[in-house]
Amino acid sequence: MGESTLKQKFDCNGYVVIDKFFEDKQMDHIDRLIHKHFGENPNFQHNDEFLNKSQTDVIPWFPLQEGVSDFDAIEGQENFRGLSEAILGAGWYEQSCMVMFSRQGSLGQAWHQDCPPEDSECFNLNRLVYTSDITDETGGQVVVVPGSHKMGLLPAGNPVESLAGQVVLRPRKGSLILLHGHAWHCVLPIQRGVRVSVNYRAASAGTSEDVTDICVYRNMRYQFSTARVLEERVG
Ligand SMILES: O=C(O)CCC(=O)C(=O)O
C-alpha cells in the first residue's frame, strides 16, 4: 500500500497497522537490548496514586537519551520517515524514543488520549514498533476506536470497560502501528510473558515538545511533569 493510501486511512481512522514493516533481524537486535536493559523483574517507577488511578502499568526507558544508538537505525529508515512526513507534513520532528515494558500479569493501559484533544491541530503521532508477536494468548492487544481522533474528548466513565465500536489490534513482530494521539486507545492486560513496545513519538512543526505532558483518562486528566491529577472526571 502506497504512502498516500496509508495517509488517507490514517486520516479516516486515526491509526494504521502495517505488518512486516521491519525485518526480523532488526527486531531481534533491539528486542535483545530491551530485555538486557530491563532484566526479568524491573521495579515500577510511577507513584502509587498514578498506578492505582490510571490503571496504567508500564515501565518506560528512553534509550537514545542514554546514548544507546542502536535505536537510531529504525528512526532513520527512509520509508519510516516518508510515511511520517506524509502524515505530519513538512517540518515534522521526532519527539522521543520510548520503550515501554510491562510485566506478566500487569494491567496494560487504561483508555486514554495521549494529549488533550481541544486543539485538533496539536497532537503527537505514536509510531509503535513491536519486537514480538502480540496475540490473544500473550494479551497486551492494542484497542482503538476508529475515527475517535475526530470525536473530541474521551467520555468520562469506567477506565477499562469496552467502548462501542472498538477494534482490537494484534501487531506481530516487525509491525508498525501509527496512532494519532487524540485517538481513544488502551492496552489489554498482559497474560503470558512480558510485553514490549517501542514508541518513536513525532509531531508536526507547529506542535510543542511537551504536548503529551497531560494525558486524558476516563477518570482524570493527569500531568506527568508535576505527577498531579489536574482534574477528576466522573461519568
Ligand atoms: O504500547 C502500546 O502498544 C501502546 C502504548 C500507548 O498507548 C502509547 O504509547 O501512547
Ligand SMILES: [Fe+2]
Ligand atoms: Fe497512548
